[in-house]
Amino acid sequence: MKHTYQINGLSCGGCIARVKKTMEAHPDIEKTEIFLSPKGKTIISMKEKLSVEDLQKQLNKLEGYTITEVI
Template sequence: MKRKFQINGISCSGCVNRVKKVLEALPAVEKTEVFLNPKGATIITMKETLTVDELQKQLDNLEGYTIEEIKK
């Protein structure tokens, strides 16, 4: 299942790579697409549902990033 998120703190391709790597380390995450335009827009494909809190906890391994779900 694909869900859309906004990750704040993304400023360059290095940020994109770090965030993508840390989120894809979660077993429930199949694929992560992080965009610079619009900055921080993210699509996460999951094998099983993760909460925003679970994703944020994973992002806390890096510094300066926050995540919120984009509701349709």
Template structure:
């Protein structure tokens, strides 16, 4: 199942790579697609729905990124 999010703090391709690898390290996340245009738009494919708090916990392994769900 795919869900849409906004990740704040994304500013370059290096950010995209770091954040994608960190998110995809979570066992419930199959794939994270992060875009620079519009900046920070993210589509995450999961095998079970994670809460925004769980996703933020995974992102907290990096500094300076926050995630919100797009409804």
């Protein structure tokens, strides 16, 4: 299942690499694609649909980032 999100707080390729690694460390996340254009657009492939709260909890392992679902 692929779902689209917006991650705020990204400013460079290094940020994207850290966030991608952190998100993919979650056992239910198979793949994370993060784009600089449009800035922060994120597509996450999951085994099971995780809530935005669950995704934010995973993202909170890093400081300064927030995630919202794009509908």
